[in-house]
Each structure stands twice: as structure tokens, then as C-alpha cells.
Amino acid sequence: MPISAFPAGVESFTFPAMEPDQPPPGGETLTDEALVRLCQGGDVTAFDTLVLRYKERLYGVLYNMTSNHEDTNDLLMESFDKAFRSLSSFKGDASFYTWIYRIAVNRALNLLEKRKRRRTDLSLNEIDWDLDERKEWADSPLRTDPERRAELNELQIKLNESLQKLSDEHRAVVVLSDIEGLSHAEIASIVGCSEGTVKSRLHYAHKQLQKWLSGYRP
Amino acid sequence: MMTEQELQKLLKIKRLESPGPQYFEGFLNEFHRYQRSALLEDSQAAPSFWERVRGSLFPASFKPALALAGAAVVLLMGGVFLSPEVDPSRSITHWVESTGIASTLAQVFPGEVDAKGSPFDRDFVSARFVTGQERLLAYDTGLTF
Numbered sequence: 001m002p003i004s005a006f007p008a009g010v011e012s013f014t015f016p017a018m019e020p021d022q023p024p025p026g027g028e029t030l031t032d033e034a035l036v037r038l039c040q041g042g043d044v045t046a047f048d049t050l051v052l053r054y055k056e057r058l059y060g061v062l063y064n065m066t067s068n069h070e071d072t073n074d075l076l077m078e079s080f081d082k083a084f085r086s087l088s089s090f091k092g093d094a095s096f097y098t099w100i101y102r103i104a105v106n107r108a109l110n111l112l113e114k115r116k117r118r119r120t121d122l123s124l125n126e127i128d129w130d131l132d133e134r135k136e137w138a139d140s141p142l143r144t145d146p147e148r149r150a151e152l153n154e155l156q157i158k159l160n161e162s163l164q165k166l167s168d169e170h171r172a173v174v175v176l177s178d179i180e181g182l183s184h185a186e187i188a189s190i191v192g193c194s195e196g197t198v199k200s201r202l203h204y205a206h207k208q209l210q211k212w213l214s215g216y217r218p
Numbered sequence: 219m220m221t222e223q224e225l226q227k228l229l230k231i232k233r234l235e236s237p238g239p240q241y242f243e244g245f246l247n248e249f250h251r252y253q254r255s256a257l258l259e260d261s262q263a264a265p266s267f268w269e270r271v272r273g274s275l276f277p278a279s280f281k282p283a284l285a286l287a288g289a290a291v292v293l294l295m296g297g298v299f300l301s302p303e304v305d306p307s308r309s310i311t312h313w314v315e316s317t318g319i320a321s322t323l324a325q326v327f328p329g330e331v332d333a334k335g336s337p338f339d340r341d342f343v344s345a346r347f348v349t350g351q352e353r354l355l356a357y358d359t360g361l362t363f
Contacts, residue, residue: 048246056243060233069237078251084253152231159228178229208227214219214227 018021039087047087051080054097058104059178064175065108067164075111079104094189101182101190105172112168155216162212170205173198 030038038046058079063072083100090099093165129216163171176187177198184202188195220228264275 051246051249055242056236059242060235063235066255069346079248080249081253081256142288155228156231157296159232174229178226199310201286210220210225211220215221 035091036087036090036092036096039084040090050100054100055080057097058100061101061175061180062104062108064163064179065105065168066112066170071111075104075107078180079107082107098186098189101176101186102192105164105176105190107169120149124211148153155213158213158216160210162209165207165212166208170201170208173201174205174209176204 020163030046030049032050032053035046035050038078039050055076059072059076062075062079063069066072066075079100082103086103090096129146163174166174170193173187176182176190177184182190184195184198
């Protein structure tokens with residue numbers, strides 16, 4: 001008689017479809033610090049609000065550092081998991097978002113170091129731009145100009161290639177400053193160097209990018 | 219050459235790159251699943267060689283720190299009770315007697331040392347030669363220790 005994994009009378013089972021994320025009620029209005037305190041006090045669902053709050057921003061940082069969706073997904077999960085496990089030791093000396101950015105950036109730098117700067121597929125072939133959802137795009141004249149949009153695509157591919165040519169440390173600073181819009185002080189705290197070093201790396205990286213992208217116009 | 223402002227404008231467009239809303243919609247559930255599988259992996263992680271050796275030699279309740287403290291006490295007690303006795307032939311008083319410098323010492327410390335064959339005062343010699351001052355005096359008189 002064949003052994004069945006199902007109870008008698010049940011021949012198959014279909015897992016229910018994955019429900020969209022349901023944020024914990026009331027969490028959206030709380031500050032990061034309040035959520036951290038709640039979590040440290042034993043209310044682990046407070047961490048879910050922090051995950052929902054930072055998932056897209058951290059994705060952007062990690063993706064622009066690795067240029068690979070699978071790596072980004074792994075790093076994002078690892079970073080949140082690491083943050084959750086270490087939350088009891090978080091003293092609040094820095095803000096939560098600086099702290100979790102530091103975890104994510106360090107993990108990305110470690111991964112890139114392990115891979116010995118192996119080049120991976122570039123982003124625009126894999127990532128949907130989801131432009132129609134964006135206000136910036138709705139206001140852009142490029143929306144109705146396919147030729148200009150194609151030019152921009154080419155320019156973005158060239159930009160991604162140029163970003164990959166930068167060292168990991170220089171790329172991290174460019175991503176955090178120019179793409180994420182963080183201040184020099186915040187970047188210094190995340191990367192673990194002085195503000196002077198951040199400015200110096202940015203200056204050098206901009207010069208390099210300008211050189212490599214000469215002949216292109218945004 | 220592209221200007222600084224043009225470059226920054228171009229870099230800002232990268233904010234629009236996104237994996238799409240469907241990726242983020244189920245992210246929290248996916249993260250919970252990841253956490254559970256990570257916990258499972260941690261609990262099933264293969265023990266290292268030393269962990270296997272320790273597990274086969276000692277019970278689970280074995281506390282290395284306590285064992286270490288116990289071993290230290292045993293060693294200390296053993297050191298106290300089993301330490302070898304000092305060889306009398308290598309003591310300083312024996313050397314003074316055997317080299318015949320008692321008479322020289324009698325000159326250095328007149329009236330305190332008997333230089334005519336009477337038993338040498340061992341306590342006196344030991345006490346004298348532990349101080350730096352007496353060592354200096356002994357050096358001046360040609361004695362080196």
C-alpha cells in the first residue's frame with residue numbers, strides 16, 4: 001500500500017496564494033526609535049513595520065551596488081535578518097536607518113569583495129522601470145518621445161557600466177549620495193570613514209564618471 | 219564633457235529603477251519565510267570536529283569554564299604539595315662555607331662572623347646577602363654573587 005503524505009480522503013493540497021503584506025496596525029505612525037523600543041520590549045511585529053518602511057530604499061542601495069536582482073534580494077533578506085537578530089544590542093547612538101544602511105552596505109561590500117569584483121549582468125535588462133507609477137515620469141516630456149527615451153536607455157546602460165568600473169567603496173558613496181540623497185555626515189557614519197573621505201571619494205568618482213560618460217547628454 | 223549637474227541629474231534617474239510592485243507586495247511574507255528557514259539551518263548546522271569530539275567525551279551539561287577552574291585549583295594544590303625540596307648543596311650558605319671565604323667575610327663584618335673555624339652563622343649570611351647594600355659591599359671587597 002503506498003504511503004501518502006496526506007490524511008485519509010485528501011489526495012492533494014494547494015498552498016493558499018501568498019497574501020500581500022499586511023502591516024501591523026498602528027505601526028505606520030510610530031517613529032523608528034519607538035518601533036525599535038517596542039521590538040526590544042518583545043513586540044516583534046514592530047520590526048515588520050520597519051521592514052516595510054525601508055525595504056524599497058535598501059533595495060535601491062543594494063541593487064545599485066551589485067547591479068544584480070538576485071544578489072540584491074539575498075542581501076536584503078540577510079540585512080533585515082541580521083538587524084533583527086542584533087536589535088537587542090542596538091543602543092540608539094545612531095539613527096535606526098543609518099544603522100540598518102550600515103549593515104546592508106557592509107554586507108554588499110563583503111559580497112563584492114568575495115566575488116573579486118566579478119562583473120554581473122547589468123540592470124536595465126532585468127528590471128522593470130515601473131515608470132508609469134512614478135510622478136517624476138508622469139511629468140517628464142520623455143514619456144511621449146520614444147526616440148528620446150531610447151537615447152536615455154542607452155545612456156543609462158552606459159552609466160551602469162561606468163558605475164561598475166568604480167571601486168566598490170567609490171560606488172557605495174555615489175549610490176548613497178547621488179542616488180539616495182543622503183548627507184555626507186550620514187554617509188560617513190554608514191561607510192565608517194570621515195566626511196572628508198566621503199567628499200574626496202565623491203569628487204574622484206564624479207571625475208571618473210564624467211570622463212567615461214563624455215559625449216553623452218542627459 | 220558632462221558637467222557635474224548633468225551627471226547628478228543622470229544619477230538621480232536611477233532612483234526610478236525598481237523590480238516592480240509585485241516584488242515588494244509579498245516581501246514581508248517572503249522575509250518571514252527566510253527567517254524561519256535561517257533558524258532551521260542554524261539548528262541543523264553540522265557540528266565542527268571539536269564540537270563532535272567534545273560531545274563524545276563530555277555530557278551536554280559539561281561546562282568548560284568550570285572544568286578549567288577546577289583544573290587550575292588542582293594544579294595549584296599539586297604545585298604546593300609536590301614541589302621539590304631545595305638542594306642544600308646549592309644554597310648560598312653552603313657555598314660560603316665550601317669556598318672558604320668565611321675569613322674574608324669576617325673582615326668585612328668584623329665582630330659578627332667567626333673566622334676561626336667555629337660554626338658559621340647561616341642565618342646571618344642569608345640575611346646579609348639579600349640586601350642590595352650588602353651586595354655592593356661584597357662587590358667592593360671582591361666577592362661576587
